[in-house]
């Protein structure tokens with residue numbers, strides 16, 4: 001067990017506890033890299049995270065006559081898909097924001113597609129021979145400040161108004177304590193839809209399913225460039241692949257893609273995993289497998305890993321400049337990892353001294369309305385999906401349907417949905433996007449920290465936190 005100082009998380013890096021666990025549990029297999037020279041496929045998918053893997057798998061299932069090659073720069077699942085909290089949730093908890101952005105009908109349509117995505121994930125996760133730690137216990141949101149109380153009331157009221165009162169249910173302090181105990185929880189919300197998964201195991205299981213379905217998977221094969229012509233040419237260090245269509249599923253790398261660059265900002269998120277703790281379940285009173293988060297904008301989230309480890313995450317990592325995938329900010333920011341650790345101490349003091357196994361960070365791609373989008377560009381030959389905004393586990397399943405549908409040119413509930421058809425807003429141009437974002441982030445963090453102690457942020461912090469609303473920008477609006 002690592003004996004780190006009580007208030008400091010282990011130095012974070014880019015490799016998650018989940019990914020190490022998944023690779024250790026896997027039967028030894030060697031990753032195949034692309035062969036030298038020229039090869040050919042009908043469709044090339046670039047990126048072996050959830051987006052690319054679901055898309056490649058669905059393409060082979062929907063159109064078995066197509067040859068599909070997936071190339072991944074590292075190992076499948078080594079990106080955000082193998083690092084996240086593994087908290088699976090759709091959009092019922094975001095109804096109020098979505099109604100404000102798109103109106104009630106579209107908000108309901110989006111939330112129902114999230115439900116369909118979870119149904120499809122369940123089918124995959126529970127198939128014989130798979131062990132991806134799928135646990136379906138719903139999600140809890142805890143209220144810890146006055147502002148969060150107001151947010152929670154708005155969420156419940158909106159669900160009632162839309163005729164779906166069971167999707168978001170108010171919990172009193174006592175009711176929440178029946179699920180999980182914390183001295184700072186004032187009450188909360190129960191969202192019956194939601195699950196937990198071991199994310200890296202899910203990614204590796206998807207890789208196996210792709211191979212079984214006839215997808216050619218080449219790992220340790222970064223795309224070094226591509227031409228959108230006909231045929232498209234996807235280049236890698238040892239050669240190139242000619243193809244009719246390309247799916248770019250490279251997540252944060254898309255922040256540099258000209259078609260979507262102005263609609264994405266690059267933040268980061270950090271997580272800390274404890275060592276096993278005896279009696280953890282009893283000490284927390286947390287017997288079922290719900291996901292848990294507070295209602296901050298820079299959210300603190302928790303989940304159990306098995307019955308004796310706790311993962312806590314903090315979506316409050318730094319903002320990178322433009323498309324610069326800066327590893328110091330995205331994977332090595334000690335302050336962000338420490339914030340995750342501080343959250344566990346504040347929320348669950350009854351745990352006492354905690355041994356910490358690992359901490360890690362990763363980039364998240366934020367869209368202006370915090371929903372992902374899936375678009376076709378490059379003369380109809382290039383498709384891409386991005387903007388998961390830190391909520392990609394369920395949404396990448398949506399991505400698999402949308403992107404495979406766009407490649408196949410079908411009109412269905414997915415390709416006709418707001419995920420593929422809405423006009424996505426743009427962030428201010430650089431340097432205002434990053435520098436403005438940093439000012440607002442620091443102001444909101446200051447306000448949220450003060451509110452947790454029953455105080456208000458300073459005048460400057462409150463002014464900074466109000467900037468997005470004043471400028472009509474939806475992201476960063478509390």
Ligand SMILES: Cc1cc2nc3c(=O)[nH]c(=O)nc-3n(C[C@H](O)[C@H](O)[C@H](O)COP(=O)(O)OP(=O)(O)OC[C@H]3O[C@@H](n4cnc5c(N)ncnc54)[C@H](O)[C@@H]3O)c2cc1C
Nearest residue numbers: 047049050051073079080081084085223251362391392393
């Ligand atoms: C710390 C953290 C916690 C999170 N927690 C949650 C959560 O609890 N719930 C939730 O819903 N979401 C969460 N998310 C977000 C979620 O993980 C992502 O939205 C989702 O995994 C995105 O999947 P993806 O396939 O698009 O991206 P990735 O998994 O990042 O996959 C993209 C892949 O593309 C590869 N790639 C990039 N460039 C190239 C290239 N040139 N050539 C070849 N390959 C390339 C990368 O190596 C990578 O494997 C979290 C994210 C982080 C970082």
